[in-house]
Every structure is written in C-alpha cells, then in structure tokens.
Amino acid sequence: MEGLSDGVLVNRCRSGEVEAFGELVRRFQRDIFNVCYRMLQERREAEDLAQETLVAVVRGIPGFEVRGRGAFGAYVRRALLNRLRAEARRAGRRPDHTGSDAAANASDPGPSPVEELAGRRGNEEEAASLYRRILDTQ
16 A cells, blocks of 8 residues: 555545555654654643544545645645644644754654554554544544
C-alpha cells in the first residue's frame, strides 16, 4: 500500500478497506504528533490532540473530494490547524510556533490512535470495528 497515492487510499477507505485506513494513519500520525508536541510542549496533551485530529480526519473521509496530489495532506494539515486553534482558545493561549529542541527529537508517537483505542498493535478486527464506529457517528 506504500506506493498508492493518498487519493487512492481515501477511495479505498470509503469502500471499507481497513488496510487503506491504517496506511493513511501511518502516513500522517507522526507528523501530526510532532506538530502537536512542538506547539503544546507536553507529550500527553500532544497525544490527545493528535488523536482528536486523526479522528476528525477519519470522520471527514466520506465527504472528502479527491482533487489531485497533495490534496489529502492539505486537508489533514487544515484539520490539525483547526484543532490547534481550538486548543489555544480553550486554554486561553496562542500556540508557540517556535517549538523546542526536545520537540524536534520526539520521533516516536507510539501506537496509532486506532491501535491505542483497540488496545493492542496489529489487531485489524478491532481497528476495523473502531473505524466503522467513527464513521457511523457522523
């Protein structure tokens, strides 16, 4: 699945292909977490916000219109920016766009949100169930 474009994976997700969903999560989870960590400078908050962002992205897949290369990545970045802004408003602060050296070294966000919620890595059946529940709650 690594060679497939984001658009192809999005279309496969719409068809219920769990592996495509997992690949999209794998492609974006580390970058989302790293940005959250740079902005919030606290691991637990960054993990929570990254998970919220990925859930929002998954919920938006059925309505996402594939428009070309990079479109899904832009969609993910917009969802992340919206979550960061909401978090800044909630916390009464503006995100710090400078980051820190510690944040730059945070390269392993751990299990993906799907894996975390499913309770263990690699359990595709539970991941598929979670994916369907997320889409059903729209």
